[in-house]
Amino acid sequence: MSETVRRHYELYPYPQYPLLASVRRCDTYASNLSAIWSRFNGELPHKAARRILIAGCGSFAPYPFGLANPATEITALDLSTRSLGRARLHCLLHGVRGVEFRAGDLCDPATLTGEYGLIDAYGVLHHLADPAAGLRALAARLAPGGIMRVMVYSSYTRREEESIRRALRLLKIQDVAGVRSLIARSAPESRLRRFSDASHEVAQRSGLADALLHPQVRTYRIEPFMDLVQQSSLEPLLFAHRQALQDVQQEVVRIKRMEQGRRSPGNFVLYLGRRTKGAAPDADEARLLLNPCLAGVVGPFSFGSVQCSPRLGRENPVLDGAARRFLSRFRRPVRAGDLSASERKLAGEFCEALFLLRLRPDAPLP
Missing domain, CATH: 3.40.50.150 (Vaccinia Virus protein VP39)
Incomplete structure (x- = not known):
């Protein structure tokens, strides 16, 4: 850099x-x-x-x-x-x-x-x-x-920021104070004011600087x-x-x-x-294991419903009491073939969400 x-x-x-x-x-x-x-x-x-x-x-x-x-x-x-x-x-x-x-x-x-x-x-x-x-x-x-x-x-996501960045360079505005002064003087319907009102980043100096004053962006x-x-x-x-x-x-x-x-x-x-082996197939001999980060959620002293923040591009299932009790069974590896058809379907959904880990039959277990 x-x-x-x-x-x-x-x-x-x-x-x-x-x-x-x-x-x-x-x-x-x-x-x-x-x-x-x-x-x-x-x-x-x-x-x-x-x-x-x-x-x-x-x-x-x-x-x-x-x-x-x-x-x-x-x-x-x-x-x-x-x-x-x-x-x-x-x-x-x-x-x-x-x-x-x-x-x-x-x-x-x-x-x-x-x-x-x-x-x-x-x-x-x-x-x-x-x-x-x-x-x-x-x-x-x-x-x-x-x-x-x-x-x-x-x-296309950064279209507004990039337009404003170009304008700031033309105006030779290079610090946060200058940007904030320009925002304060801008018309309510201007691109700069609309961006400022809609963005949570500009409330802090570092966020505003990262969005509009960064010296090297593509x-x-x-x-x-x-x-x-x-x-x-x-x-x-x-x-x-x-x-x-x-x-x-x-x-x-x-x-x-x-x-x-x-x-x-x-x-x-x-x-x-880099040369990954691919996901484990949904086979009877596959082993299912709880994601370690959910251990506290499925513990005996957790109550109510929990929804984990989406990290893989889609909303996560809500973990109510029944879901947490189900997931708690996977604190130790469980053979997929030992689940009922409905349980296996549910386990598959939790594997997609990364709440459960699916391991190959020959994979070493923890």
Whole structure:
């Protein structure tokens, strides 16, 4: 990344969540390494792959990842020492231990060592001078069977921000105070005022700066994004943005149709894999196991209904008392063939939601 990007995040650490802001562990279910690995490999990660890299971690992501993976080695990498300091403090205040915080450039081969079973690059590639080189650098650190999640800005989702950013550059407005002054003086029906009123980001300095003052941003339509993915030699596995179709190619076709009407499903979120084995089939001998992040939800002292935040592009089923009692049976591995037809159907829905892990018959059990 460029020095200007580093300076930007030193000045505006992002995101600027309150330090006391907490996350329910059940909402981190899609950040659990065992769950993600089993989704695309049909087994639990082997010992060498039990490492997570958060590339461009910012000031918050290490906390939910640490919450989801308390016994896993996690490296939180960022250019900004100020962002890392805030992320470290957030973890400390919420009792999250075991995260290694490292300042450095993800494109520098000397920054990282070894391979990782899960790499998260959420909102990072579109801030690189050479996104293809950055993605290849991360791909080189992915273990066989490893998973990488990426998010990049969609051109049509970011249309308003990019128009405003261009105008601010022409006006030579380069700081938050200048932007806020312009917003205050803008007409109620202006593009700037409409954006300001509709966006939750602009209420904080870091959010406004990230949206409108970032020195290095690019956006993607779906074809250039998939070309970028192809250059990495990683396999696209699953889109996880809003209402995404399960089949990658079908989702690409759907997005192309949307883009013809200058629309988008939102920013693109995609899971990539390196020589993954594929999901375990729904066979009688398959073993089903509870996602560790839901252990507290199905415990004997949990009451009422719970709905976990959507992380894979679709709403999750509500976990009422009956659903929680059903899920509690999978604290230990359960053979799929031992379930009734209706139970197996329900278990399949929970596997799709990643609340249950489906393991191959020959996969080692915990």
